[in-house]
Amino acid sequence: MxxxxxxxxxxxxxxxxxxxxxxxxxxxxxxxxxxxxxxxxxxxxxxxxxxxxxxxxxxxxxxxxxxxxxxxxxxxxxxxxxxxxxxxxxxxxxxxxxxxxxxxxxxxxxxxxxxxxxxxxxxxxxxxxxxxxxxxxxxxxxxxxxxxxGEIRISTTEPKRGDILDRNRLPLALNGIVYEVGIVPGQLGDNPEASKKKLASLLNISVASIDNALNESWVQPDLFVPIGKKVQESDQALLDQLWQMDGVMTQQTTGRIYPLGKAAAHVVGYVRKITAEELEEKDPERYTENDMIGSTGLERRFEDELKGEKGVKIYVTEDEKEVATLAMKPVEDGKNIQTTLDITVQEELFNSLDDAPGTAAAIHPKTGETLALVSSPSFDPNKLVYGISQSDWEALQDNPEQPLFNRFNATYAPGSVIKPVTAAIGLQNGTIKPEEELEIKGLSWGKGESWGNYEVTRVSEANPVDLMKAMALSDNIYFAMKGVEMGGDQLVKGLEQFGFGEQLPINFPISTSTISTSGTLDDEVLVANTSYGQGEVEASVLHLATMYTSFLNNGNMIKPILLMEEEPNQVWKEGLLSPEQATIVQETLRNVVTDGTAGYAKNASFPISGKTGTAELKLTLDEENGEQNGWFVGYPTEDQDIIIAMMMEKVQDLGASGLVVQKVTDVLEAIKE
CATH class of the missing domain: 3.10.450.100 (NTF2-like; domain 1)
Structure with missing residues (x-):
């Protein structure tokens, strides 16, 4: 049981x-x-x-x-x-x-x-x-x-935007003192309308914009009302006039300052208020609708590094007193960006252009450090940051000289400054022999009906012509003959070895140099014209300066860099020509100054070498007269510590490439005093 x-x-x-x-x-x-x-x-x-x-x-x-x-x-x-x-x-x-x-x-x-x-x-x-x-x-x-x-609260600490510095740590963009202009409505005096008109005139804004600010729902007679305009501390004359007006006040704050103004506007860029479209694409933890963001240039390229990270604190309050911290992330100020640019070279090159349309780049031929990137005419980035009037903005946009257009980012027909590159290609593939003399008679050459009776022309008559004489006199026919002799495939191969059709390896957006619209040279006339820098070939000013580094480095082209933290002396393209061939090209470039088209450079207190170029902008092959862009790529023959490439537009009545030789020579003298 x-x-x-x-x-x-x-x-x-x-x-x-x-x-x-x-x-x-x-x-x-x-x-x-x-x-x-x-x-x-x-x-x-x-x-x-x-x-x-x-x-x-x-x-x-x-x-x-x-x-x-x-x-x-x-x-x-x-x-x-x-x-x-x-x-x-x-x-x-x-x-x-x-x-x-x-x-x-x-x-x-x-x-x-x-x-x-x-x-x-x-x-x-x-x-x-x-x-x-x-x-x-x-x-x-x-x-x-x-x-x-208890209530959950969030407080944020805005990061300080990083500075942009030149190679010597001098500021290209920094955070400086600015004054926010505002009105205390109750203190505008007996004639508020007249005061608003005067203020609008001083600040180059509309009375309507002032009224819009004063009509906000929160506005009280004794409150400071910002009117959306800031003035730099350096604009003391304007500040003095503002401070003398009844009811007009300023509050000191910080803002972006561009010390070089127009001289570096295209390379440094500027900041502006973020747009709604950009805000949707950005991290909401880093950006709000009131944030500034890099719009162009270095400000845009290095936005992530310059921006920094906001400090955030999440805490609890009771009776408006903090009683507990839930989480806290310290603020991280933006990183300073130190570039290889040199303020002195940048300003000298920009000022030499004297607001004429053109561009220039300077590079150290041994290290690859980019010393200057210039576009002219230009604009004042400080005005764009602190409120440019609609009329001034329209004037910039409608200006036929296109001051907002970044010319050093663009490509152009290089004209005869490409001839040393053609010479290097020919020396390397055996088409060009320095001592060989060509029989060239007259000022034109062609192949008759097979070329549609088109002829290549030259400025100076000489016969016979070897490489040294052809470079000095910038003989189009010599280089056209050699281009045709080597053939389109060989010329394309050589140009590609010099970086054509390839993105320039620099930490900045630069348009890619191109050989032709198709990338090939399957027409003999196009081959001939390309060999001396016409046809459809186009190059950026920085790429041209970079190509010339191969002549000063035993045939190795140096990689251009823009940041001091980058490793210098890097080879981008190796063995483009032998050391002996590089020396030959150097000798021809010196001869261009002593016995050729760059005679003005002989006036310098030290020897200069380089190559001139004039690119004719013709719509058709048989067009007789067109606008001309003038070029010069030059460097100190002995020191070899800087190469300057410069292009000026519409120089046909201003001395053509001779004007550019003068500009570059004077800049080299100024920076090497």
Whole structure:
């Protein structure tokens, strides 16, 4: 009998155990709740609350509040963990209809990780067959610090934008003192309309824009009202006039300053207020609708580094007093960008162009350091940052000389400054032999009807002509003959070895130099014209300066760099010609000055070498007269510490390339005094 009772008891225990396994446990419900929480499914989470919790916290205090807090704090990567209750405690919970389970929470926020420990109480409810567990929720589940009240606050600290510096750490762009102009409406005096007109005239803005600011709903007679205009500290004359006006005040703040103004506007760029389209693409934790962003130039290229990271603090207040910090990310100021540019070279080159349309680049031929990138005419970036008038903006846009256009980023027909490159290609592939003399008679040459009676022309008559004489006199016919002799495929191959059709390897957007619209030279006339820099060939001014480095480095072309942190002396293209051949090209470039087309450079106090070029901008091959762009690429023959490439537009009545030789020579003298 005793054995019977033991067996029956075991049987009953198994039945009860089986029944308990069918029931929903607190663990099951908590797993479901935590899964929804990690997915931020707040509506579904609310359905799992006890009736008491729902009575105490309506949907706006739960769903809406959760969503707003998590959105405002950019909460992601929610991870929730708990230790399961023992079998004994589960049994007790089933009997009592309540269970309390400690848990830990880990969240990622805009200010960094937030971690906390809390406990959840689950209660059973419902009819016997449909009993389930529900969460007895309170605001401590959001953050324990607000369980009994309190408000979550966010404070941000704006990073200081990094400076842009030249090679000597002199500023190209920095954060300086500026003054925000505003009005105290109640102090405008007896004739407010006259005061507004005078102020509008001084600031080059409209009276309507002033009225718009003064008509904002928050404006009071005794409050300072900004009118959307800032004035640099250096503009002392304007500030003095503003400070003498009744009701006009300024508040000191910081803003972007560009010390070189027009001289470096295209390379440095400027900042402006971020657009709605840009804001959608940017990280919302880094940018708001009131932020400034790099618009052009270095300001745009290195926006991520210059911007920095905002400092963010998430904290809790009670009665306007801070009682707890939930997370804090310290501010990270933007990184300073030190370039290889040289302010002296930049200004000298820009000023030498005297607002005429043109461009120039300077590079150290041994290190590859870019010393200057110039585009003329230009604009004052300071005006664009602090509010240019509509009329002034339209004047910039409508100016036929295109001051907003970045010429050093563009490509142009190089004219005869490409001839040393053609010579290098010919020397390397054996087409050109320095001592070989060509019989060239007259001022024109062609192949008759097979060329459609088209003829290549030259300026100076000489016969016979070798490489040295051809370079000195810039003989188009000599180079056309040699181009045709080597053939289009060989010329294309050589130009590609010099980087044509390839992105210039520099940390700045520069248009790619091109051989032709198709990338090939399958027409003999096109081959002839390309060999001396006409046809369809185009190059950027920096690429041209870079190509000449191969003549000064035993046939190796140096990689151009723009940042001081980059490794100098890197070879971009190796073995373009032998050291002996490079020396030959150097000798021809010196001869261009001593006995050729760059005679003005003989006036310098030190020897200069280089090559002139005149690119004719003709719409058709048979057009007689067109506009001309003048070129000169030059360097100090002995020091070889700088190469300057310069192009000036529309020089046909100004001395053509001779004018450019003069400009480059004078700049070299100025910077090497």
């Amino acid at each position: 005793k054995r019977f009772f033991i067996t029956f008891a075991l049987f009953l225990a198994l039945i009860l155990a089986g029944c308990s396994e069918d029931k929903v446990t607190p663990h099951d419900r908590l797993d479901d709740y935590f899964k929804l929480w990690e997915e931020q499914s707040f509506s579904s989470m609310y359905d799992m609350l006890t009736e008491e919790a729902k009575q105490a916290y309506h949907t706006d205090q739960y769903i809406d509040r959760y969503e707003k807090i998590y959105q405002d704090l950019h909460i992601t990567e929610i991870q929730l963990h708990y230790e399961k209750l023992s079998d004994e405690k589960i049994k007790q919970a089933l009997e009592e209809g309540t269970a309390t389970i400690p848990f830990s929470a880990s969240l990622t926020s805009m200010a960094g990780p937030i971690e906390f420990d809390y406990e959840v109480t689950l209660k059973q409810a419902g009819e016997e067959e449909e009993k389930n567990w529900f969460i007895d929720w309170n605001p401590g589940f959001i953050f324990p610090e607000i369980k009994d009240g």
